Amino acid sequence: MAATAVEAWDERWATPEGRADWLVPHPAVAGLVPVLKARGAQHVLDLGCGVGRHALFFAEHGFAVEAIDGAAAGLDFACRDAAARDLRLSLRQADADTLPFSDESFDYVLSWNVIFHGTMGDVGRRLAEIWRVLKPGGLFQGTMLSKRDVQFGRGRAIAPDTFIRGSDPKAHPHFYCDLAGLAVLFAGFELLSLTQEEQRRPGSWHWHILVERR
Secondary structure, eight states: OOHHHHHHHHHHHTSHHHHGGGSSOOHHHHTTHHHHHHTTOOEEEEETOTTSHHHHHHHHTTOEEEEEESOHHHHHHHHHHHHHTTOOOEEEEOOTTSOSSOTTOEEEEEEOSOTTSSOHHHHHHHHHHHHHHEEEEEEEEEEEEETTSTTTTOSEEEETTEEEOSSOTTOOEEEEEOHHHHHHHTTTEEEEEEEEEEOSSTTOEEEEEEEEEO
8 A cells, every 4th residue: 555645544543533534334334244144254354444443343243353454553543442342353554455364364355445545556456465365255345436526637647547636745646437447447356236425525426346256
């Protein structure tokens, strides 16, 4: 993951104000728990767990949870929250580009608002890693930025459909895609669900994706 992205999120997670909007599990993620249980899923990975809102939620529902993030401040908060709630899960600092897990380790991988920080090539490498660590028939749930988003095309272009907004030294790249781009990136998966949703502010359009490893 881009070093600037890790630095930016590390700074955000260090303050209560920065964490405030990222403490409650997203309804789309929480709503998948019955599906996972019905499929007999046990081992889950939260890739880019931030302050642990989803990792802790899955641990609370009895799953064996691994959670990784590049930002130490988020992991520290998640660790303290897990201890306070007497929840067991594995938290570690790691990179989405090279996952520290064996092939076919997980029944489910979540990566919410994470893997699009980079170029299309970066996203492709991360999805290849996700595919590798998923068991055959395992599920991936995640988000991608849509070209419908009002920020698409704004800022400095560093690669096709990839822009850095603002002059802050911690500003980091965002990759946007359309249906054709999604088809290329998720070629190794079977599409189960795909919607476009606004997140947190008007005009912030994300693809919500649920796929199965072929």
